[in-house]
Amino acid sequence: MGNIKGTQLAGVYNADGKLATLSISPGFRIHGEMVTKGGDKEYRIWDPNRSKLAAAIKKGLKNWPFAPGKNVLYLGAASGVTVSFISDIVGESGKVYAVEFSPNSMRDLLLRCERRKNVWPILADARLPETYSYVGQVDVLFEDVAQPDQDRILIENARYLKKGGIAMIAVKSQSIDVRLKPKDIYKRVLDSLGKHFDILEKLELDPFEKHHMFIVARKR
Template identity: 40%
Template sequence: MSLPEGVQRREFDGEEVLATRGEPVYGEPVVEGWRRWDASRSKLGATFAHGLDTGLSGGDGVLYLGAANGTTVSHVADFAGPTYAVEFAPRPVRDLLGVAEDRGNLFPLLKDARKPETYAHVVESRLDAIVQDVATRGQADVALANRQFLADDGRFVGAIKARSEDVTREPEAVFEDVLERLREGYEVLSTDRLEPHHDDHLAVVATPK
């Protein structure tokens, strides 16, 4: 598996795990400037840990949808270029602003990822990547609505949360429905379940059609 430049496997307490270089954010261990990237707290971290080829590269321009309080997007900003972090809830955005103080390339946006027209004037077009981690029904719709920001050869890297779509159905059935909808605007390159790090989640790597 090829990791982006700026993401390495480093040893922490005798265990080799993912790490990025940057200021600590959530109490993670730091060794020689490298922050441990806890895959159990990060769907993207788990995606890397599971060996998926995301196509992400160091210096990429990234739109991160569902940034929450900045746990994962802080790692993304450590290796990426301009990183636009969209989060709907005001409380996490306050934390996100604190994370951005140490990262000049991280731009928090208090916006709804389902309404990209509200931040289209801020976010660059033809970005290298969209990373999506939203807990809402209609996750494929969010990905399709934000496809406009991706370069033709860009990558979508997302985590589908089955329970956010429908708690009454089996996750596999939910995943199939979401992927079918996603294929209306993307070519799905690879998928993988994220257990044991995250139950009922499916990692997806895709490129725009």
């Protein structure tokens, strides 16, 4: 039985000094993560070395758009590690639309998240948002795709973000241009996003993730 306390971020707990979420699927793990009990509840330990959102929390993230009932469009779901923690946070009344274009990763995501009824897997290219228009309008747009056109992908998908909704992106400078300094790439991305969003927060994710900047922005 762990010592578990809530934090200032809705749905995020401190379990013996580690980040954790309350599992909506007790008894089932996603990637071999540690779990701890608090009363009759099960909490999943959220490793900042495995999830850029957890790394951003460790780096002092202040803007927190996730809460029970929120709808999230997640681009670059991979096998569903971060998706599963957001699924815990938004709970049964929320939804996570999880877009991934690799069939292998999607197969793993389907297996891992099959008990999570609030995860809607979408096998699609995030560069073609018109192929998943059924997602409607969401509260949060999250992107972690490690592509050269990361900023354009976020801007194109913002059509599904409510006005005033929050976008979060983990920018990987090495995927954009290895010849340039990360700080020059971050400036370019911030300038590009700044035309469509108000930038609220920017955090370098080092030492959890090298050459990554986590940006939080509000749709105008």
